[in-house]
Structure formats: C-alpha cells, structure tokens
Amino acid sequence: MTKVVILGAGNVAFHLFRAFQHTKEIDVVQVYNHRPEKLSDFTETNTTTSLSELKKAQIYIFSLKDDAIAEVAKKLKDSRSLYLHTSGGLPITVLSKFENFGVFYPLQTFSTKRKVEFRKIPLCLESSSEENLQELKKLGASISENLYEINSEQRRALHAAAVFVNNFTNHLYHLGAEICEKNQVPFNILQPLIAETAAKIKELSPEQAQTGPALRNDKKTIQTHLKLLNQDQTEVYKLLTQSITKLHGKEL
Numbered sequence: 001m002t003k004v005v006i007l008g009a010g011n012v013a014f015h016l017f018r019a020f021q022h023t024k025e026i027d028v029v030q031v032y033n034h035r036p037e038k039l040s041d042f043t044e045t046n047t048t049t050s051l052s053e054l055k056k057a058q059i060y061i062f063s064l065k066d067d068a069i070a071e072v073a074k075k076l077k078d079s080r081s082l083y084l085h086t087s088g089g090l091p092i093t094v095l096s097k098f099e100n101f102g103v104f105y106p107l108q109t110f111s112t113k114r115k116v117e118f119r120k121i122p123l124c125l126e127s128s129s130e131e132n133l134q135e136l137k138k139l140g141a142s143i144s145e146n147l148y149e150i151n152s153e154q155r156r157a158l159h160a161a162a163v164f165v166n167n168f169t170n171h172l173y174h175l176g177a178e179i180c181e182k183n184q185v186p187f188n189i190l191q192p193l194i195a196e197t198a199a200k201i202k203e204l205s206p207e208q209a210q211t212g213p214a215l216r217n218d219k220k221t222i223q224t225h226l227k228l229l230n231q232d233q234t235e236v237y238k239l240l241t242q243s244i245t246k247l248h249g250k251e252l
Contacts, residue, residue, distance in 0.1 A: 002025060003055075005057040006030070008061075010064075012106065032049070059082045061084050062083070062085040062086065066089055081098075088158065101128045
C-alpha cells in the first residue's frame with residue numbers, strides 16, 4: 001500500500017481522507033493540523049499538531065490554505081517522497097524546493113456535512129516529471145474516474161471559471177433567498193428551476209440556454225424588478241443584466 005500523509009484538516013482534506021479510506025491501495029497514516037480541535041474528524045488515523053512528528057510516507061499532500069502551503073513547506077526537509085498540493089490557484093513551483101512535487105487538485109465544492117461521489121470528481125494533475133506523473137495518475141485512479149493533465153496556467157483559469165459557476169452562483173442563490181424571505185415566499189419553490197437550469201447546460205451551451213428579461217431586452221420587467229430590490233441586489237442585477245445584453249448584442 002502507498003502511505004500518505006495529509007497536511008490540513010479542512011473541507012478538501014476531510015473528503016480526500018474519506019475517499020482514500022475506501023481504497024485498498026492507499027493508507028493515510030497521518031493527518032496534520034496546527035489546531036488540535038480541527039483533527040476531531042480524523043479519529044480513524046494518527047493525527048499530530050507538530051510538523052516534527054510527521055510520519056514517513058511515500059506521498060505528502062498539502063491540503064492547506066493557499067497562503068500557508070509555502071510556509072509549511074519551508075519547514076519540511078526533503079525526504080525524496082512525492083509532495084503535492086491541492087490548490088486551484090497556486091503554481092506547481094510553490095513546492096519546487098522538493099525533488100519530487102506536483103499538484104493534485106480536485107475540482108469540486110466541498111462541505112464536511114455533505115457527502116460527495118468522489119469517483120465522479122475531476123482530478124487535475126500536474127507533475128515535475130513523467131515518472132511522478134505516473135505516480136499521480138495511480139493515486140488519482142484509486143479514488144476518481146476523471147483524471148486530467150492540467151498545467152498551472154490552465155488550472156488558474158479553471159479555478160477562476162469555477163468561482164463564477166460555483167461561488168458566485170451560490171451567492172446569487174443567497175440573494176434570491178433574501179428576496180423570497182422578504183416577500184414571505186418559500187425559497188424551495190425555486191429549486192426545480194435551479195435544477196433545470198443546471199441540467200440544461202449538459203445539452204446546450206450556456207449562451208444557448210440563456211433566457212430572461214435581459215435577453216429579451218424587456219425594459220419594463222427589468223424596471224419593475226429594480227423597484228423591488230435593495231441597494232446591493234440592485235447593483236448585482238444591473239451588472240449581470242448589462243453583461244447579458246452586451247453578450248447578446250442588445251442595448252438597454
């Protein structure tokens with residue numbers, strides 16, 4: 001079995017650990033975090049709050065906040081193991097102090113209280129050598145069916161795209177929920193619409209799937225909506241409306 005140490009105890013680390021638990025090829029021998037209370041979800045393996053107590057392993061996975069990865073890496077000695085990070089935004093070179101290094105980026109939104117089907121999650125891989133890439137593919141194949149060779153520049157762009165389709169979209173759900181709550185309408189009445197919107201882009205491009213008053217240049221409806229909204233909601237509504245009308249060649 002391949003021995004793995006995970007550095008970090010956040011959402012990504014939690015789900016990686018759970019995924020590796022269901023494989024016969026990978027043994028997570030330890031999880032590190034500097035805050036002991038964060039390690040309570042990892043009782044099935046050895047845990048530590050001290051970098052000096054890290055166990056020996058073939059692979060070390062940095063699943064930390066972006067600004068912590070380089071700092072923690074500086075404190076470790078190179079054991080000629082394979083050192084990986086899971087960041088969408090950092091270049092592969094953040095771990096270049098090690099002889100063998102790479103990126104193991106799962107492209108998904110993670111919350112500890114919600115299970116995910118990890119085998120369907122795309123894993124974006126980048127490596128410092130062809131030999132290490134084969135090790136990365138072996139590691140990835142143990143938990144996912146979707147492996148992609150993605151370089152650092154592509155991954156940064158992909159991460160930015162993911163912020164639009166996930167983080168920003170979720171914030172729009174929040175704004176929609178605020179409007180519903182203010183007008184005493186249950187937010188779950190919108191869930192079939194949300195589900196169909198996501199389902200459509202499996203068959204249509206996002207541009208082809210676009211509907212709504214901005215696409216139609218329906219000025220009367222747009223003005224009616226704006227009168228209902230608070231200042232923050234109004235700013236977002238206007239910005240997105242302008243973006244849609246510009247894309248589709250219409251003027252407000």
